[in-house]
Amino acid sequence: MSVPTSRSDREPDPQPTPQPDGQSRVRLARLVALAAGVVGLLLCLLTPLLPVKQATAGLDWPQARPGATSADVTASLVTQSPANFTATVxxxxxxxLAAKGGVALSTLPIGTSQARELGLSVSVGAPGPAQSVTVASRNAVIAAAPMDRLRGCAQLQVWSNPAEVGARFEGTDVSGTTATENRPVMGGVFTDLTPAQVAAAGPGLRAHAEIDTRFELAPSPVKALAIALGLLCVLASLIALWLLDRGYGYHRRAPSRGWKQILRPRPVDVAVVGGLVLWTFLGGGGSDDGYILSMGKVASEAGYTPNYYRFFGAPEAPFDWYYSFLAQWGSISANALWMRIPALLAGIAVWFLLSRVLLPRLGxxxxxxPVATWTAGAMLLAFWFPMNSGLRSEPIIVLGTIVTWAAVERAVATRRLLPAAIAALAAGMTLGLAPQGVVAVALLLASSAAVLRVIVARRNEAGIAALVLPILAAGAVIVPIAFRDQSLASVAExxxxxxxVGPVAPWTQEYLRYFFLTVETTDGSLVRRVPVYLFIMCLFVALFVMLRSKRIPRIDPGPVWRLVGAVFIGAALLSLTPTKWTIHFGVYAGLAAALAAVTTVAVVEAARTSVRNFTFFLCGMLFALAAAFAGFNLWPWPYPWGVPWFDRQPEVAGLTFSTVFRDLAFVAGALAAWQHFRMDFRRRGEGGLADGDLVNADDAELATHTQAEQDGARRARRRLQLAxxxxxxxxxxxxxxxxxIFAKAMVSNPSTYTVAKGNLDTLRGDSCGMAEKVLVETDPSSDLLPSAEGRPAAQALTGSASHGFLPDGLPDELKPLAISSAPGQINMASPITQPFTSTAATAGTGGGRGPRTINGSTAALPFGLDPARTPVVGSYGQNTVPAELFSDWYTLPARSADRPLVAFAASGAISSVGPTGKKEYGQPVTLEWAERRPDGSLGAQGVLDPIDPGPNKPWRNLRVPMDAIPPTANVVRIHVRDPNLGEQQWVAVTPPRAPRLRTLQDVxxxxxxxxxxxxxxxxFPCQRPMAIRNGTYEVPKWRILPTRKDALSTSSAWQAREAGGLLTVPDTLLRTTTLPTFMTGDLTRDWGELQQYTPIxxxxxxxxxxxxxxxxxGLWREGPIRALTNQTVRN
Structure with missing residues (x-):
């Protein structure tokens, strides 16, 4: 795209071209530029094709384990299916096995539904006339042979590879194959055979799995040498280009300011840099921060930088060089403050490049x-805080874009081509950060005409090839960096x-990015809407003025046209990226800041002669703000804690900001219309804020005029300043x-966790974050309170005056009300144009049937409660008469710091009031306290409403702080009333507990x-993510989740097994128990969950x-990984 440029960009300076200083040195530089440029460019481009070293891994079974009770072994594959699998039985x-039936071999634990639906198995049916041997994979029968057909059978061969899955009974005519889509999930090798039987079978019983490690690559010596030589050649070509610039005198063409003058701080620098520093401590980060931190933590053992949470462990290459840097950076410390330093430094560098290089270049x-510079700084911060403060690559993309622009402007202004090469290098490196790095390439394209004119003007000095090849080689540097440890085939896969796997959206749906900005999610929060809407407004204001008047007074049109062109070209290129998250708008931060400065000057100059135009601008800005403030003040988990207006539009005294801005916009619009028609009616000039010429005069010129003229000019200047x-x-x-609001959140919640408080704690040496503030109850059954009457637990729960509460008074399924999330939320795996809805409960809280409890109930107990010690009763199904429960009085333990509350598990529809004041309809459940005297009589008594974290129906822990119970109280009991006969209105409870709590960090x-x-x-920076080693996952012992809504809509969906996510391991190998947890200082807070895993x-x-x-x-490929969406195949 060619954009108009200023005269200074179109024509060289009128002075003659300088003669070269030292012909031999210039000739040598020209030869080096040609030779090194060609060699460097070719070597860089050839890097993806050069050979690599692959780390291979294989599993052979059986594996001798002296004293083992089982022959099973575990190996959960990152790619789920092995590259090749063979087995002989x-x-x-x-x-x-026919004597009792059983499984000779399975790739998943035997007896689970996943083994049938996902795994490969060789099983012998139960004894009987129809007994047979069946080989199946993913519920598809490959081959089946009745037992009487096995008389001539020598062995069973089973295989799975990228071409097919098959089985053959050698010695018989029984065999079969199935499609490659039925390749099994492998979590290890499991069998019903005892170790003795396996040993007795000898070498004929064996299995071999070739683990898919196609991404665990390292450069071969040839590739490493080519990369080093290529980079050295590029460096040599750039030095030669610098010598060509100097040899023809271009180093003397642009006087530069001294470093002291450049680095001298100004008030606006203090404000912007101070804001960035304070936000690093106080403010919110990104929703991907934990994602990126975990990728970095596992990269070393994995052998590459995997996506980790999704996509079957596919590498981040070719967009991984910054994340690889963060992996090394995080090896020093993983705490949030340390990890956010690169983004902070990028922000400071962006501001100094803008304020010292680019803004002065604009005119x-x-x-x-000066207010234009302040506007640029404010716009930069408005973008930076919500979109560029985390570990994502957007802040580095902004820096790369600004470096590209600054280098281009330097090349155009001085006619030097080394800056053009630096611009190409910066743009390439920026593109290697993420697909949205195309905005830097957009700047190159928008500036191509101006740079090309410089090259053409200098073509007779050393020839176009010597000038262009180093620039192309510099742009190609990203190729060996992006493919340093990956091949072309691996990146293509x-x-x-x-x-x-997705989610992806074609370029024709680019409008979704802008639509998602209007949706009430964290991605459509008002803090993102405001800067983006104002940026778009500034873009069109500048474009309108430039098209109408050809230029903005006091602004150089060349750089502005390049700026505007880069934004439009960037938007077009950004439409080609496969995802449409609104956080990608953060890449425009630097360009938006420059446009804000240009718009400020344009508005002032327009207001000089036209009050109407200024009023129209004001009207447009107010409408943009009205639309922006219709959103909520939402931030990713856990940043909203303590922040106001996270659940509604900002308002004061019931009046929303959006309404105020809308009404003011209507007033401004009406005023602008009146001014417009009044101008036409009078057929005279519009009138401005600063009519007359003296407003442009400097102070020396003003001194020669009358006092009245001076006063008028100064008043006009003040009016322009107001504009x-x-x-x-x-x-x-x-x-x-x-x-x-983030400072207030920290100050108003001194006893509990906020991100800002966690950052400050890091400075005091407590660097484990939320893990030090979450309290865990590890053995709830041992914390059950004893009956004060000394009755057994089964009788104590119902007391002597209860009716309608029975051991099996619970439904089989405890389904909560549906939660939903609007479309467009980052890392939400449902189709991006549809909202996410779920009625799932968290692990172990959704009911079902389990071992019989101490009082005869078959209801499955939550939170690891032991059925042999824990009774449960409920009122479900008692729909003819009201139900009521008075438990026995339970003795409280002595008060201690490690037992700060009383809790009891409850389910059903319970009346409560949430932390935001929202009332939840249900039946009343209270905890009564009393002072029990030695003779058994009761003294003072009282009633407390326990805190209910919700949601209704599933199991949760109702809790009462010990501080709320008077110190003289020594007994408590549960009182439940269920007068509602509706089928959905019921309550179930277990006995009260006084949990012994330890921090999550200790547990x-x-x-x-x-x-x-x-x-x-x-x-949770101190917790170690489950590792990836040799293409297999380490089996985790714990899982830490965010809030239920976030866990269901984002993490659990994004990490799903179907998408090649981490949940493959617990879905196939583990059982899950949700432990009771509480947040220090805020028992109402739903902070998230801690789950404990036990192997199946x-x-x-x-x-x-x-x-x-x-x-x-570099072209080697071992067939495609089995990566099928749910729409393609059911499992």
Whole structure:
């Protein structure tokens, strides 16, 4: 795209071209530029094709384990299915199993539904006339042979590879194959055979799995040498280009300011840099921070930087160089403050490049109106706070974009081509950060005409090839960096997996990015809407003025046209990216800041002669603010804690800000219309805020005029200054407001956890974040309170005056009310144009049937409560008469710091009031306290409403702080009234407990492998994510989740097994128990959950793997990974 440029961009300076200084040195530089440029460019482009070393891994079974009670081994594959799998089972082993039936071999734990639906198994049916041996994979029968057909069978061969899944009974005519889509999920090798039977079978019973490690690559010596030589050649070509610039005198063409003058701080620098620093401590980060931190933590053992949470462990390449840097950075410390330093430094660098290089380049109007620089700083912060403060690559993309622009402007202004090469290098590196890095490429394209004119003007000096090849080679540097440890084939497979699994949207749905900005989610929060809407407004204001008047007074049109062109080209290129998240708008932060400065000057200059135009601008800005403030003040988990207006539009005294801005916009619009028609009616000039010429005069010229003329000019200047304020005031108030609400959240919640408080705790040496504030009850059954009357637990729960509460008074399913999330939320795996809805309960809280409890109930108990010690009663099904429960009085323990509350598990429809004041309809449940005297009589008594974290129906822990119970009270009891005969109105309870609590940090520790959901990793920096080693997952012992809504709509959906996510491991190998947890200082807070895992196959250790290396071509590919969406295949 070619954009108009200023005269200074179109024509060289009139002075003659300088003669070269030292002909031999220039000739040598030209030769080096040609030779090194060609070699460097070719080597860089060839890097993806060069050979790599692949780390290989294989599993061979059986594996001898002296003293083992089982022959099972565990190996949960990252790609789910092995690259190749073969197994041999002697038919004599199958005949031996026929006596009782059983499974000779399975890739998933035996007896689970997942083993049938997902795994491959060789099973012998129960004894009987129809007994047969069946080989099945993913519920598809491959081959089946009746037992009487096995008389001539020698052995059973089973295989699975990218071409097919098959089985053959050798010695018979029974065989079969099935489609490659039925390749099994492999979690190890499991069998009903005892270790003795396996040993007796000898070498005929065996299985071998070739684990898919296609992404665990390292450069071969040839590739490493080519990369090093290529980069050295590029460096040599750039030095040669610098010498060509100097040899022809271009180094003397642009006087530069001294470093002291450049670095001298100004008030606006203090405000912007101070805002960035304070926000690093106080403010919110990104929803992907935990995602990226966990990727970095596992990268070293994985052998590459995997996506980790999704996409079958596909690498982030070719967009991984910054995340690889963060992995090394995080090896020093994983706490949030340390990890956010790169983004902070990027923000500071962006501001200094803008304020020292680019804003002055835009024209003298920026210097004449200092408020323009303040507006640019405010716009930068307004973008930076909600979209560029985390670990994502957007802040580095902004820096790369600004470096590209600054280098281009330097090349155009000085006619030097080394800056053009630096611009190409910066744009390439920026594109290598993420697909949205195309905005830097857009700047190159928008500036191509101006740079090309410089090249053409200098073509006779050293030839076009010597000038262009170093620039092309610099742009190609990203190729060896992006493919340094991956091949072309591996990256192509990673991209295929992403497009197959999704979510993706074609370029024709780019409008969704803008639509998602209007939806009430964190991605459509008002803090994102305001800067984006104002940025779009500034873009069209600048474009309108430039098209109408050809230029903005006191603004150089060349850089502005390049700026505007870059935005439009960037928007077009951004439509080609596969995802449409609103956080991608953060890449425009630097360009938006420059446009805000240009718009400020344009508005002031327009207001000089036309009050009407200024009023129209004010009207448009107010409408943009009205639309923006119709959103909620939403931030990703856990940043909203303590922040106001997270659940509604901002308002004061019942009046929303959106309504105020809308009404003011109507008033401004009516005023602008009146001014317009009044101008036409009078047929005279519009009239401005500063009529006359003296307003442009400097102070020396003003001194030669009368006092009245001087006073008038100064009043006009003040009016113009006021005209420049609306944009900076709005942006400034937004930025200050964001900082204030996070500071208030920290100050108003001194005893509990907020992100800001966690950051400050880090400075005091407490670097484990939320793990130090979440309290865990590890053994709820041991914390049950004893009956004060000394009765057994089964009788004590119903007391002597209860009716309508029975041991089986619970439904089979405890389904909560549906939760929903609007479309467009980042990392939400449902179709991006549809909202997410779920009625799922968290693990172990959704009811069902389990072992019989101490009082005869068959209801499954939650939270690890022991049925042998814990009774349960409920009023479900008692729909003829009201039900009421008075439990026995239970004795309270002595007060202690480790037992700060009384809790009891409850389910059903319970009346409560949430932390935001919202009332939940249900039946009343209270905890009564009393002072029990030695003779058994009761003294003072009282009633407390327990805190109910919700949601209604599933099991949850109602809790009462010990501080709320008078110190003289020594007994408590549960009182439940259920007068409602409706089928959905019922309550179930277990006895009260006084939990012994320990911090999550003490319980989980730093060494146990943990499944950290993608939202939580940054808040639990001391916990170790489950590792990836040799293509297999480490089996986790724990899982940490965010709130139920976030867990269901985001992390659990994004991490799903169907999408190649981490939940493959617990879905196939583990049982889950949700432990009771509480947040220090705020018992009402739904902070999230801690789940504990236990293996389904108890005696199945991690398999020993055979590892090695293999050299592969850059085009080598071992068939596609089985990555199918739910729409393609059911499981």
């Amino acid at each position: 002697p038919c004599s082993v199958l005949t031996e 003298p109007g920026i210097r004449r109106y 990673a991209i295929r997996i992403r497009l197959e 420049s304020l609306p944009l900076v005031v709005v942006l400034g108030l937004l930025v200050l407001g964001e900082g204030a 989980v520790g730093k060494q146990d492998p943990v499944l950290l959901d993608l939202l939580v990793g940054q808040q 196959a108890a005696d199945a250790p991690a398999a020993d793997l055979t590892v090695g290396t293999q050299t592969r071509s």
